[in-house]
Amino acid sequence: xxxxxxxxxxxxxxxxxxxxxxxxxxxxxxVTALVGASGAGxxxxxxxxxxxxxxxxxxxxxxxxxGEKVVGANGVTGVDVRGRVVAYMPQHPGSAxxxxxxxxxxxxxxxxxxxxxxAAALRTAQLPTETLKRFPHQFSGGQRQRIALAQTLTCRxxxxxxxxxxxxxxxxxxxxxxxELRELAASGLGILLLSHDLDLVRALATRVVVxxxxxxxxxxxxxxxxxxxxxxxxxxxxxLLKAMNLSASLRPRGRDLVLHEVGLAVRAxxxxxxxxxxxxxxxxxxxxxxxxxxxxTGTIHLGDHLLPVLRKRTREQHRRVQYVWxxxxxxxxxxxxxxxxxxxxxxxxxxxxxxxxxxxxxATLARLGVAGITAARPPSRMSGGELQRAxxxxxxxxxxxxxxxxxxxxxxxxxxxxxxxxxLGELKARGTALIWIGHDLGLVAAVxxxxxxxxxxxxxxxxxxxxxxxxxxHDLTRQLVAAAHLTPPVLSLDTRSEPRR
Numbered sequence: 001x002x003x004x005x006x007x008x009x010x011x012x013x014x015x016x017x018x019x020x021x022x023x024x025x026x027x028x029x030x031v032t033a034l035v036g037a038s039g040a041g042x043x044x045x046x047x048x049x050x051x052x053x054x055x056x057x058x059x060x061x062x063x064x065x066x067g068e069k070v071v072g073a074n075g076v077t078g079v080d081v082r083g084r085v086v087a088y089m090p091q092h093p094g095s096a097x098x099x100x101x102x103x104x105x106x107x108x109x110x111x112x113x114x115x116x117x118x119a120a121a122l123r124t125a126q127l128p129t130e131t132l133k134r135f136p137h138q139f140s141g142g143q144r145q146r147i148a149l150a151q152t153l154t155c156r157x158x159x160x161x162x163x164x165x166x167x168x169x170x171x172x173x174x175x176x177x178x179x180e181l182r183e184l185a186a187s188g189l190g191i192l193l194l195s196h197d198l199d200l201v202r203a204l205a206t207r208v209v210v211x212x213x214x215x216x217x218x219x220x221x222x223x224x225x226x227x228x229x230x231x232x233x234x235x236x237x238x239x240l241l242k243a244m245n246l247s248a249s250l251r252p253r254g255r256d257l258v259l260h261e262v263g264l265a266v267r268a269x270x271x272x273x274x275x276x277x278x279x280x281x282x283x284x285x286x287x288x289x290x291x292x293x294x295x296x297t298g299t300i301h302l303g304d305h306l307l308p309v310l311r312k313r314t315r316e317q318h319r320r321v322q323y324v325w326x327x328x329x330x331x332x333x334x335x336x337x338x339x340x341x342x343x344x345x346x347x348x349x350x351x352x353x354x355x356x357x358x359x360x361x362x363a364t365l366a367r368l369g370v371a372g373i374t375a376a377r378p379p380s381r382m383s384g385g386e387l388q389r390a391x392x393x394x395x396x397x398x399x400x401x402x403x404x405x406x407x408x409x410x411x412x413x414x415x416x417x418x419x420x421x422x423x424l425g426e427l428k429a430r431g432t433a434l435i436w437i438g439h440d441l442g443l444v445a446a447v448x449x450x451x452x453x454x455x456x457x458x459x460x461x462x463x464x465x466x467x468x469x470x471x472x473x474h475d476l477t478r479q480l481v482a483a484a485h486l487t488p489p490v491l492s493l494d495t496r497s498e499p500r501r
Contacts, residue, residue, distance in 0.1 A: 001027065001028045002025050002026070002027050002028075003026050003027065003028050003065065003066055003158055003159050003190040004024075004025055004026035004032075004049060004063075004064070004065050004066075004159055004190060005025050005062070005063070006023055006024050006025065006045070006048070006049075006061070006062070006063050007023050007061060007062040007063075008021045008022075008061040008062065009021070009022045009023070009045060009059065009060070009061035009062070009063060009071065010060045010061055011041070011045075011053060011057055011058070011059050011060075011214075012057065012058050012060075013054070013056050013057045013058075013381070014056065017214055018041055018044050018057065018214055019041040019044050019048075019214045020041075020213075020214045020215045021061075021215065021216075022041070022045050022061075022211070022214070022215070022216055023216065024045075024207070024209045024216075025207075026190040026191070026192050027206070027207075028158075028188050028189070028190050029185055029186065029187075029189070029190070030185060030190065030191070030206040030207065031181070031185050031191040031192075031193055031204045031205045031206050031207075032190075032191070032192050032205065032206065032207040032209065033192075033193040033194075033195060033201045033204070033205035033208045033209065034192065034193070034194050034195075034209050034211060035194075035195060035196060035198070035208060035210050035211070036196070036210055036211035036212055037196065037385075037413045037415060037416065038196070038369075038383045038384070038385025038386055038388075038389075038411065038412060038413060038416055039374065039382070039383045039385065039386050040211040040212055040214065041211050041213070041214040041215075042163075042194040042211055042383075043091070043163055043383060043384075044057070044214075045211070046088070046161050046163060046192060046194055047088070048063050048070070048071055049065055049070065049081070049086050049088075049159065049161060049192070050070070050081060050086055050088060050161075051063075051070040051071060051076045051077065051078070051079060051080075051081070052076075053076070054380055054381055055380070058075060059071050059075050059076055060073075060075060065081050065086055065159060066081070066085050066158055066159070068081060068085070083155045083157065084155070084157070085157060085158050085159060086157055086158070086159045086160075086161060087152040087153070087155045087157035087160055087161065088152070088161040088163070089148050089149055089152045089160075089161065089162050089163060089165060090148070090163050091163040091164040091167060091194075091384040091411060097136035097144060097147060097148065097151075098136070099135065099136050099137055100135075101135070102132065102134065102135055103132050103133075103134060103135070103136070103147055103150075104131075104132025104133060106151060107121065107122075107150065107151060107154055110154040110155055111154050116153070116154035116155060116156045117154070118132075118150070118154055120153075121149075121150040121151070121153040121154045122150050125146040125147070125150035125153065125180075127143070127146050127147065131143075131147065131150075138250050139279065140278050140279045140280075140282070140283050140284075141167075141278075141283060141326040141407060143279050145165065145167060145169060146169075146173075146278075149162075149165065153184075158189065158190065159189070159190045160184065160189055160190070160191045160192070161191075161192045161194070162181075162191065162192070162193050162194065162195075163194045164195055164196070164197070164384065164410075164411060165177065165193070165195070165200075166195065166197050166200050167384075167410040167411055169278060170275075170276065170277040170278055170439035170483075171439060171440065171441065171480055171483035172277060172479050172480065173277060173278055174483070175483055178200065178203045178204060182204065191204075193205060196411075196412065196413035196416075238267070239265035239266060239301075240266060240267055240268045240303060240401060240402060240433045241265070241266050241289065241300070241301070241302055241307075241321070241402045241433055242264070242265045242300070242301045243262060243263060243264050243265075243288070243289065243298065243300045243301075244263050244298055244299050244301075245261050245262075245263065245297070245298040245299070246259060246261070246262040246264075246285070246288060246297070246298035246299075246300070247259050247261055247297045247298055248281075248284050248285075248288055248293055248295060248296040248297075248457075249295045249296075250295070252295065257457060258281045258284050258457050259281045259284055259285060259288070259296070259457045260457045260458050261298070261458075262281075262285060262298075262454075262457075262458075262459055263459070264452060264459075266402070266433045266434070266435055266450075267433060268431045268432070268433050269428055269429070269430075269431045269432070269433065270428070270434070270449045270450070271433075271434040271435075271436055271447055271448045271449050271450075272433075272434070272435050272436070272448060272449070272450050272451075272452060273436045273437075273438065273444035273445070273447065273448030273450065273451045273465070274286075274435065274436070274437045274438075274444075274451075274452050274454060275437075275438060275439065275440075275441050275444050275451060275452070275454070276453060276454035276455055276476070277439070277476070277480075278439065280455055280456060280457065281454050281456070281457040282406070282437045282439075282454055283325070283326065283406055283437070284457075285437070285454070286323060286325070286404050286435070286437050287325075288300070289321070289402075289404055289435065290310065290321060290322075290323035290404055291307070291308065291309045291311075291312075291313055291321070292309075294309045302320060302321060302401075302402070307321070315348075315349060318349060318398075319349040319350065319398045319399070319400065320400055320401040320402060321400060321401070321402045321404070322395035322396075322400035322402070323395070323404040323406070324391050324392050324394075324395045324404065324405050324406060324408050325391075325406045326406045326407040326408070326410065328387050328388055328390075329379060329384070331391060332379040332390075332391075333379075334378055334379055336378070337376050337377060337378060338375050338376075338377065338378070338379055338382060338387070339358065339361055339365065339376055339390075340358070340361075342361040342364070342365060342375070342390055342397060343357040343358040343360070343361035343397070344357070345357075345394050345395070345397040345398050346360055346361065346397040346398070349398045350397075350399060357397070360397060361375075361393065361394075362375065364393040364396055364423075365389070365390060365393050367419070367423060368389040368390075368392065368393055368416075368419050368420065368423060369389065369415070369419045370386050370389050370390060370393070374386060375390065383411075384411040385411040385412045385413070385416055387411075388408055388409075388410075388411045388412060389416065389419075389420065391408075392405070392408055392423075396423065400432065401431075401433065402432070402433045402434075402435070403424075403427065403432055403433070403434050403435070404435045404437070405424070405434065405435065405436050405437065407437060407438055407439065408420065409438075409443070417443075421447065424447075441468075441469065441480045441481060444465070445465035445466075445468065445469050446465070448465055449464070449465075450462065450463070450464060451463065451468045451469075453468065453474060453476060453480070455474070460474040460476060461473055461474045461476075461477045
């Protein structure tokens, strides 16, 4: 039975065409996937199922959900299907979670409205019951993704729209997600999956619609894109950034530790990879190094100097250590075009004139595949992948000595990932020290000179990528290797493109 019928859907914003004549359906008990590069129109098409669109965007065509017309000849009809018929989980769930309310309070209210079962939703989203007592800020990006899924499932929808649901998930959790989504579809739920993760699409999708620049170009799964570029060789010399006995807590007076006596060192021109499951402490570690998490003990050195928390760092220390976090949308001002915000970094931290900074910003964004006409938009009119690259460009314009990258390719297709790695490879060759935090051990092993594995805030394994992936010593590392189906990575000695296994 067809739950969703989309026929010749178009979305325009002034003269810009965002979606052009797109048609697809979602059938009960099946998964329909919309795939395509970042900015292809996937999210715009999906939101049309709810009768929603961005400011200044007009929808045309025909969208019917469970027999109710949501978009018709005159645009949005005003029929409300959110929650009771269609539930939507956004790509970056942080903005969808109320920071002032405990998770349990929200889930219980949704359950009362929709006669849902919070406990069953938590089990499906792979979350423990103690999740109910905590606030959104106390979770990692991957955990917030699963909390948003639990909220969505509590509404007991007939159609589930998932926008990049594997973003921020480690490979083990992703495999379990596949199993749970298969069971949901088998129960009669219709699922619309938006993803650039072709492995996830292959594992789940019954129907595949490929979008490019807002148009349907194929209804079959495309071949895997060209592999991403390796970052290159390790460097020698004294550590540029060093942390010793680093412990961190979420609450005052050292309670609720999430990092335990972590030590690391990264040299100029080298890349340290940090991997682990969602909630293992990867983002907390990154925030400590960036000076954003103040509840920590231990020491952090930049060269020979002690590095304080961010509010006590000098402008030069701020410039030298830059952090690109996982959920970037909230870091942009909705009232200003993105390209101006990217340029501001070079003005503020390097003293460039506005004209010089803007020219460098546009050039860096273009190199990352974000066109000038796109970057001139406000954040709400850019895709998650485009904003992720804009956040990287903003950090790169500071000309940092240390660049901390927290899951910065999760919203990117293979082409976008390759563009990011090409740029980072060049920075690394110039002497920039990189800290690459990720859940994809295969990618981390291909780009890093040293890999550090975290489990529940403890360093459980550390060593060269080839050793960690071929002879793992800890059970978690073995699980990560098995989940990623890894073979020994190919490590390049330069920044030329090579196969990534």
